[in-house]
Amino acid sequence: MDSLTVMKVCCIGAGYVGGPTCAVMALKCPDIQVTVVDRSSERIAQWNSDKLPIYEPGLDDVVKKCRNVNLFFSTDIETAIKEADLIFISVNTPTKNFGNGKGRAADLKYVESAARMIAEIAQSNKIVVEKSTVPVRAAESIMHILHANQRPGIRYDILSNPEFLAEGTAIEDLVHADRVLIGGEETPEGHKAVEKLSWIYEHWIPKKNILTTNTWSSELSKLAANAFLAQRISSINSLSAVCEATGADVSEVARAVGLDSRIGAKFLQASVGFGGSCFQKDILNLVYICEGLNLPEVAAYWQQVIDMNEYQKSRFSQKIIESLFNTVSDKRISIFGFAFKKNTGDTRETPAITVCKTLLEEGAKLDIYDPKVEPEQIIDDLTHPCVTESPESVKKAVQIHSDPYSAVRGTHAIVLCTEWDEFVTLDYKRIYQSMMKPAYIFDGRKILDHERLQQIGFHVQTIGKRYQRTGLNRSWGSVPQL
Numbered sequence: 001m002d003s004l005t006v007m008k009v010c011c012i013g014a015g016y017v018g019g020p021t022c023a024v025m026a027l028k029c030p031d032i033q034v035t036v037v038d039r040s041s042e043r044i045a046q047w048n049s050d051k052l053p054i055y056e057p058g059l060d061d062v063v064k065k066c067r068n069v070n071l072f073f074s075t076d077i078e079t080a081i082k083e084a085d086l087i088f089i090s091v092n093t094p095t096k097n098f099g100n101g102k103g104r105a106a107d108l109k110y111v112e113s114a115a116r117m118i119a120e121i122a123q124s125n126k127i128v129v130e131k132s133t134v135p136v137r138a139a140e141s142i143m144h145i146l147h148a149n150q151r152p153g154i155r156y157d158i159l160s161n162p163e164f165l166a167e168g169t170a171i172e173d174l175v176h177a178d179r180v181l182i183g184g185e186e187t188p189e190g191h192k193a194v195e196k197l198s199w200i201y202e203h204w205i206p207k208k209n210i211l212t213t214n215t216w217s218s219e220l221s222k223l224a225a226n227a228f229l230a231q232r233i234s235s236i237n238s239l240s241a242v243c244e245a246t247g248a249d250v251s252e253v254a255r256a257v258g259l260d261s262r263i264g265a266k267f268l269q270a271s272v273g274f275g276g277s278c279f280q281k282d283i284l285n286l287v288y289i290c291e292g293l294n295l296p297e298v299a300a301y302w303q304q305v306i307d308m309n310e311y312q313k314s315r316f317s318q319k320i321i322e323s324l325f326n327t328v329s330d331k332r333i334s335i336f337g338f339a340f341k342k343n344t345g346d347t348r349e350t351p352a353i354t355v356c357k358t359l360l361e362e363g364a365k366l367d368i369y370d371p372k373v374e375p376e377q378i379i380d381d382l383t384h385p386c387v388t389e390s391p392e393s394v395k396k397a398v399q400i401h402s403d404p405y406s407a408v409r410g411t412h413a414i415v416l417c418t419e420w421d422e423f424v425t426l427d428y429k430r431i432y433q434s435m436m437k438p439a440y441i442f443d444g445r446k447i448l449d450h451e452r453l454q455q456i457g458f459h460v461q462t463i464g465k466r467y468q469r470t471g472l473n474r475s476w477g478s479v480p481q482l
């Protein structure tokens with residue numbers, strides 16, 4: 001593969017996937033030049049600055065090592081496409097919010113615009129790699145667009161190479177990927193293209209962990225992996241409701257179930273609900289595809305994973321209101337954590353939005369603290385048109401804090417929405433003293449030491465475990481007759 005030793009790679013889309021993926025690729029492949037392009041000049045400027053546009057542990061170091069060596073961030077899409085041998089399409093594929101498939105289908109307009117740009121600009125053969133998560137057979141649409149606009153003599157090979165990284169652990173996930181999946185056409189040319197992409201990953205991923213399949217299997221495997229992961233969370237969350245009604249403890253149930261090696265222990269952490277930009281979007285997309293294939297039973301099966309997640313978010317929010325004597329009107333409530341999980345500043349589909357929105361609608365005043373989410377982002381999320389309160393009333397009712405102790409002063413309750421490590425080690429005696437009494441804690445992530453909090457005087461409520469309302473005595477309420 002001598003001719004490949006000066007390979008040039010371009011990635012369209014400098015987001016949560018494009019940025020970290022290319023940074024690790026550049027780190028592991030000094031013989032490859034990687035250029036990440038985006039039409040957002042603001043995002044590119046941030047990638048070229050000291051404050052990267054996303055927070056991801058370990059990312060700063062990797063970018064610092066490679067940037068302007070063999071890793072470049074640029075808005076010059078044209079040059080990057082022209083020079084590249086291989087182009088990743090890593091643009092967003094959000095749920096459609098209009099027209100056919102509204103609220104379910106993936107909106108492929110950004111993928112399509114990337115394909116059109118490639119067709120317009122390319123003057124030599126290109127391997128085009130679908131890195132974005134897309135519906136099954138999306139590669140066919142990309143191929144159509146490229147072929148319909150093809151300059152004579154240019155060859156395109158389309159590959160599917162879905163990304164499995166999780167935010168907050170992206171660098172670790174990329175460096176030690178469980179597997180890399182590459183789907184390609186089952187033709188000699190298709191195999192050659194797969195080999196070229198595989199060669200890049202072989203710089204750091206053992207060859208046995210690089211899986212090659214046909215394109216459609218690869219596309220569907222990505223949706224399937226996210227659906228399975230989300231399904232586990234909805235399953236354990238559904239049981240958390242049973243635990244609260246019976247006196248069982250969901251952590252004990254998860255442990256007992258997870259020790260079965262056929263089931264495994266991961267992704268069984270009951271919570272306020274899953275968030276993030278992809279689980280809901282990808283399952284909705286799967287549901288939409290199944291409906292289109294006239295498979296209504298399959299569609300309904302996966303839809304239930306989303307419905308259970310909605311139920312969990314609203315169940316937790318209602319529990320807060322009920323515990324606070326059925327009214328939160330004019331009460332101040334501290335929100336600990338706004339990101340959809342720890343170690344990221346990303347708030348897309350974060351359960352905190354549902355919780356805050358419900359409390360705001362009930363007239364509460366919120367004091368919000370998150371170590372990594374920008375205040376403007378929180379206000380943006382809470383004044384989004386889908387939140388029923390007017391932007392003015394939201395801004396009046398919400399205060400953002402840069403330190404957790406100031407966020408709890410004079411509040412009635414703490415609602416923990418994100419499992420940031422720092423919340424575990426806060427001085428809860430000090431916090432208790434500065435709060436209104438009775439002081440409540442609603443632990444939506446099950447990370448705090450509830451016994452100790454009760455000893456301090458807090459009334460504790462959590463997911464999947466029932467504490468007596470009066471708090472100090474840790475004992476179960478009455479168990480319903482079975």
Ligand SMILES: NC(=O)C1=CN([C@@H]2O[C@H](COP(=O)(O)OP(=O)(O)OC[C@H]3O[C@@H](n4cnc5c(N)ncnc54)[C@H](O)[C@@H]3O)[C@@H](O)[C@H]2O)C=CC1
Pocket residue numbers: 012013014015016017018037038039040043090091092093110111113114131132133134163164165166167277278
């Ligand atoms: N966020 C995550 O953890 C993961 C996301 N994915 C998938 O990867 C894809 C990208 O996701 P994110 O990186 O989170 O999205 P993102 O929204 O963070 O980044 C996408 C970027 O693409 C740019 N873009 C859109 N159209 C463009 C065009 N025509 N030309 C140039 N730039 C363009 C946007 O300006 C944006 O900066 C999605 O399909 C997602 O489902 C897959 C695995 C993990």
Ligand SMILES: O=C(O)[C@H]1O[C@H](OP(=O)(O)OP(=O)(O)OC[C@H]2O[C@@H](n3ccc(=O)[nH]c3=O)[C@H](O)[C@@H]2O)[C@H](O)[C@@H](O)[C@@H]1O
Pocket residue numbers: 133163164165166167168226229233266267268269270271272273274275276277278279340341342
């Ligand atoms: O396609 C994607 O975007 C990615 O989606 C998820 O990654 P991500 O959403 O970044 O983070 P996860 O760790 O999966 O967490 C998702 C949500 O589920 C919640 N969760 C996770 C695990 C668990 O046991 N319980 C639970 O409530 C998290 O708090 C978070 O809100 C998948 O884990 C990745 O493999 C995939 O590439």
